[in-house]
Amino acid sequence: MNSTNNPKKMFVEIVKQLRQLIAEENITVGGKLPSERELAERLQVGRSTVREALRSLELLGLIETRRGEGTFLSDYRKHRLVELLSTFILTEAQSKEDVHTTRQALEKDAIHTICMSERLNALHIWDAFKEKIIEEEIIREDIIREIIIISDNRLSLKIWFLLKQFAGEPYQENLKLEEKSVWILLLTAIQSGEEQQAISLYNEWLLLINRGDV
Amino acid sequence: MNSTNNPKKMFVEIVKQLRQLIAEENITVGGKLPSERELAERLQVGRSTVREALRSLELLGLIETRRGEGTFLSDYRKHRLVELLSTFILTEAQSKEDVHTTRQALEKDAIHTICMSERLNALHIWDAFKEKIIEEEIIREDIIREIIIISDNRLSLKIWFLLKQFAGEPYQENLKLEEKSVWILLLTAIQSGEEQQAISLYNEWLLLINRGDV
């Protein structure tokens, strides 16, 4: 029936072209985009159409606009994608569970990757890391982020970042004493490449924080 | 400096009011929203402002618009989280290696999930599955997709789908004879919940296809 039901949405096209433009002109985080009027002319569409695309990206937190100044490429930490979806619609239990599961999968994989890599687990970072955990107050989120960063998979990192916002959960809390000792062991396991041990310690940690909260 | 930098964005306000309106009027999935012109009048703003808000929601997949008909509340499952991830975030992290690693992490996690769930690995599906592998030609991609579907994590499934496209890889090929025997063992391991065994067989399979191709 709807064979050629393909009246491509203009503003979606503009979004694509914007991405392309950003890539071509090598606009980096914080950089300035052309003005709405200029974009309209360059892309051969009306200004209102450009605005529809820009507003979409702004709602997502991908760009930032300042009246009188211009439009700027936003920091990736400001992406509001997940946040928005969660407040608007995605509140089903199943979905939240999915997010947790998926995020943990990424975390485990990071641990796995580091354990397998002689280059990574031999880094001098780890001892300093352990000291920091012992001596300072440290947020759960920070330690995991660090691990994923070290695992050197930027894609995973980005996805993890987005998923993290979703739960808004106990990741913001400080490591408690029990957790610290688990993490010390975990990091030691990572250093010596004992994946099995590391993963089971990680699971142990999950149990710990799930028992404490919620 | 920017203490009260709070010149609330109009279209963001409209987004909020729209959500409120949807709640008040009890508009359900698939239901029709008021027309743009009516919304403009009711919310006391210009039509273009209403459109900026609507377009934002549409980009997220929260609503659906059909020319000549109207604007409709979209199905939950059409949200575009992952698609947007691909267009804006994945471009930078295009290291193919990252894509592979992340995708495999999701695959392993699916196997893990199924192994741990007595409900899932007890399904009657598995035997039929094995037969199919033995008797028919089957594409690599199909078997993995099936497993992720069974693991019942929609988010993972979406992300996996996306990554799959980006890889453009050997997943389209048929299972070769050696692979088939590995998979039979793998499925058996899953059935009996032997996670260790299943994962190591999965890794074995990865070696197999990486030796053959590329």
Add this chain to the structure above:
DNA sequence: AATTACAAAGTGGTCAGACCACTCATAACT
């Protein structure tokens, strides 16, 4: 010469009105 004050240009924010393309229900016609 240095500083200040002011005007102009540039930018995003918003609105109103005008078409267009499309869908659908209904009236008019055969």
Add this chain to the structure above:
DNA sequence: AGTTATGAGTGGTCTGACCACTTTGTAATT
């Protein structure tokens, strides 16, 4: 009754006009 034509309603797009704000350049003042 069946078909066709019409018109109202809707989203899609463009144009031009203001407004509020920031930046910048320049002229006036010191």
